[in-house]
Amino acid sequence: MAFDSFTDFVAMGGYGLYVWLSFFLSFVVLAGVALETLLAKRQLVKKSRQLQQRQQRLARRTANRAAVGDGNEPKT
């Protein structure tokens, strides 16, 4: 341990403001990138669900049209 007490540790030999400010800002910047990445992932999950729903809706509509008929079937 390079410091005698916790107060000494916080004071950093009078450079406390500079040392802690630089560690705090670095953390904010790097954590910001990580957070943005995680949020983007969540956004992708949402987008993927929407895409799947649309695909299912489209498939259902095609199936319905085939079952009910839209008047264009060949006459028997």
Added chain:
Amino acid sequence: MWRWLHPYAKPEATYNLLQKLLPWFVALTLVTLITGVIWGLAFAPGDYQQGDSYRIIFLHVPAAIFSMGAYMGMAIMGGIALIWQIKTAEWAIPAIAPVGAALTVVALLTGAIWGKPMWGTWWVWDARLTSELILLFLYVGVMALYFAFDDARTGAKAAAILSLVGVINLPIIHFSVEWWNTLHQGATITKFERPSIAASMLIPLLICLAGFAFLTVSLVMMRLKNEILRHELHRPWAQQRLEQD
């Protein structure tokens, strides 16, 4: 080697590899970074000239080194994207650029905060600081160019070319402290002779370097996974993957 590498041109294979490796890299990041920072902040001895202000080195040097390392990685991916037209390499560009830019910002911020008590100024327009600032602009330029085109592949090509041209800045940053008279001190560990730093400070610094290396790789892997999914979103495998995790 080509037979081994070639499957990874397929985005799904790369995604699965990233998925497998990522937890290990995140774990390594946490272990090394926490160890290094605590060691550097609390256990390394104070500097005989700079007192405790020198402890900023444990962030400043790793961030600066990997701001350049990330750029090199991005340029290599740009080269691969241009030569072999591999999509995954193109997507690596927007995956790496924000991480590199963040590391550059950290290097500049910590440098400024360290400069204030030691040099008496936050900023000087000397060679080392200015070339590092240009690195930030290069990252921003690469990102802007990547997203500036309606066609993503055209944007990727333009960004790849800029990233390759920008490599010229890396030796300028590295040797700026030798070529010009600068306020910034010379190289401490990245030189061929013995490092001019005591072992009690060097060891935590090396641990922090490893921590930043793992952090850079982890963040890039996370972002590359996102990029792959973003482009493959219409494919069933990507949709399944997003539902799973």
